[in-house]
Amino acid sequence: MFVKSEMLRAPHAFSTRAGGVSTLASTESLNLAFGRGDKDDTVLENLNIFGGEAEFEPRNVISLPQVHSSAVHKVDRKYAGLGYYKRDYENYDIREGDGYVTDDPQIVLGVKSADCVPILMEARDRDGRIIAVGAVHAGWKGTVGAIAAVCVEKLCGEYGANAYDIYASVGPCIHKCCYEVGRDVFDEVIARLGDKYAEFFVNSGKSEAGEDKYMCDLPGINCRVLTDAGLQAENIEALRYCTCCEHDLFYSHRYTKGNRGTMLSVIRMP
Numbered sequence: 147m148f149v150k151s152e153m154l155r156a157p158h159a160f161s162t163r164a165g166g167v168s169t170l171a172s173t174e175s176l177n178l179a180f181g182r183g184d185k186d187d188t189v190l191e192n193l194n195i196f197g198g199e200a201e202f203e204p205r206n207v208i209s210l211p212q213v214h215s216s217a218v219h220k221v222d223r224k225y226a227g228l229g230y231y232k233r234d235y236e237n238y239d240i241r242e243g244d245g246y247v248t249d250d251p252q253i254v255l256g257v258k259s260a261d262c263v264p265i266l267m268e269a270r271d272r273d274g275r276i277i278a279v280g281a282v283h284a285g286w287k288g289t290v291g292a293i294a295a296v297c298v299e300k301l302c303g304e305y306g307a308n309a310y311d312i313y314a315s316v317g318p319c320i321h322k323c324c325y326e327v328g329r330d331v332f333d334e335v336i337a338r339l340g341d342k343y344a345e346f347f348v349n350s351g352k353s354e355a356g357e358d359k360y361m362c363d364l365p366g367i368n369c370r371v372l373t374d375a376g377l378q379a380e381n382i383e384a385l386r387y388c389t390c391c392e393h394d395l396f397y398s399h400r401y402t403k404g405n406r407g408t409m410l411s412v413i414r415m416p
């Protein structure tokens with residue numbers, strides 16, 4: 147049904163593909179995205195099931211169409227439901243998004259993935275109280291755009307958090323055992339994040355066109371982005387699940403060549 151972080155104290159969950167009502171071979175069974183072949187009612191029923199198990203109000207989830215940006219939106223209860231129960235986007239000033247922060251307990255932050263990296267965060271004050279939470283979707287484009295660092299900046303800038311007191315959990319995603327990329331991804335990471343990020347790539351041979359290929363440690367890059375943004379290494383946790391290796395438990399875009407359902411990772415204020 148879902149997996150959790152050992153470290154975060156805020157209510158949260160990373161969904162798996164198990165426990166839902168989708169019956170298509172590709173989406174069986176807890177598909178949480180529209181447009182993957184399931185009826186919309188099936189997706190909402192899955193969201194209700196997930197909410198019941200993971201203890202969040204499904205009608206409060208915001209999860210907008212994702213566009214591989216590095217923008218992080220500050221949201222509150224006005225946006226609760228947007229992307230699932232409310233899709234009248236024309237009435238809102240944000241219509242797509244890959245990241246959110248909030249300090250409002252009446253909204254649940256949600257990011258969708260199926261190999262991309264979901265990252266959930268909480269900012270605590272000096273007494274250990276949670277003052278705000280954040281969620282981001284980081285594929286390789288969001289990763290090189292340092293969306294994880296943008297989320298940290300937002301938590302600090304909007305809610306007075308200190309990066310030193312932010313905790314982050316990097317959820318189930320594709321790991322370097324399965325994530326082979328081309329020279330374009332390697333070059334973009336080095337150009338935008340710096341030379342030291344070369345250590346997250348291992349040369350894996352050549353493409354038919356003779357270009358270098360690499361196994362890429364996408365969760366590792368995001369963990370480094372977070373320490374570069376000021377988080378303590380011991381406040382960052384990367385879950386061990388590789389969505390591609392464990393395609394029976396998770397949806398994997400790469401394993402299925404794109405014919406798959408979608409998971410949802412959620413976090414909310416206590």
Ligand SMILES: [Zn+2]
Pocket residue numbers: 320321322323324325388389390391392
């Ligand atoms: Zn793997």
